[in-house]
Amino acid sequence: MNPKLWQWDWLGWQVFAPITLPIVISAAVVSLWQMGPSSFPIEWDIVFDDVSPWALSFYCFTLICVTMHDFWPRLPSHPVLGTGLIAAAVSVAVYASFIVIWRHDPKFRVGTNLWQMTFILLGGVVFLCHLAVANGKKAP
Numbered sequence: 099m100n101p102k103l104w105q106w107d108w109l110g111w112q113v114f115a116p117i118t119l120p121i122v123i124s125a126a127v128v129s130l131w132q133m134g135p136s137s138f139p140i141e142w143d144i145v146f147d148d149v150s151p152w153a154l155s156f157y158c159f160t161l162i163c164v165t166m167h168d169f170w171p172r173l174p175s176h177p178v179l180g181t182g183l184i185a186a187a188v189s190v191a192v193y194a195s196f197i198v199i200w201r202h203d204p205k206f207r208v209g210t211n212l213w214q215m216t217f218i219l220l221g222g223v224v225f226l227c228h229l230a231v232a233n234g235k236k237a238p
Contacts, residue, residue, distance in 0.1 A: 108231045112164070113224055116157060121149060151208060151216040152201075155194040158223040162187045165227040168234060176233060182226050190219055 124145050132140055162183055173180040193215065200206050 103232060105228060105231050105235065108228065109224075112161060112227070112231075117149070117154075121146065151212045152194070152197050154216050154220055155190055155197065158190045158219055159187060159194070161223055161227050162190065165230050169230040172234065176230075179226065179229055179233065183230060186219075186223050186226055190223065193219060 125142075128140050128145055166183055166187075169176075169180065169183065197212075
């Protein structure tokens with residue numbers, strides 16, 4: 099896909115900002131708090147734990163839902179893309195359900211496989227949603 103055709107405003111507001119800004123703000127607030135008079139030890143793993151496969155799966159599902167809200171009227175003229183978005187939503191929902199089940203095990207730890215699957219789903223969702231948004235901007 100030609101970078102000139104990318105929807106940079108959409109990528110910024112719908113992808114980069116929701117994923118990175120909460121981390122940046124949390125890190126900044128924790129750092130500012132540490133400058134105070136108390137002896138506050140920063141536990142960075144707590145700050146970064148909020149970015150998890152669980153949280154990213156919710157983000158993926160939300161991004162699909164927001165995109166489908168705008169794309170739904172164009173679905174009949176773009177059945178393959180619509181089917182892809184629906185399939186992605188089902189995949190993310192099933193994946194999130196598995197995470198719920200796995201988290202019941204007290205020994206459960208997020209491993210490399212879980213992160214890999216999360217980023218595969220995230221990349222696919224962003225790609226499909228971006229196509230739907232770009233398609234909407236081409237429509238009359």
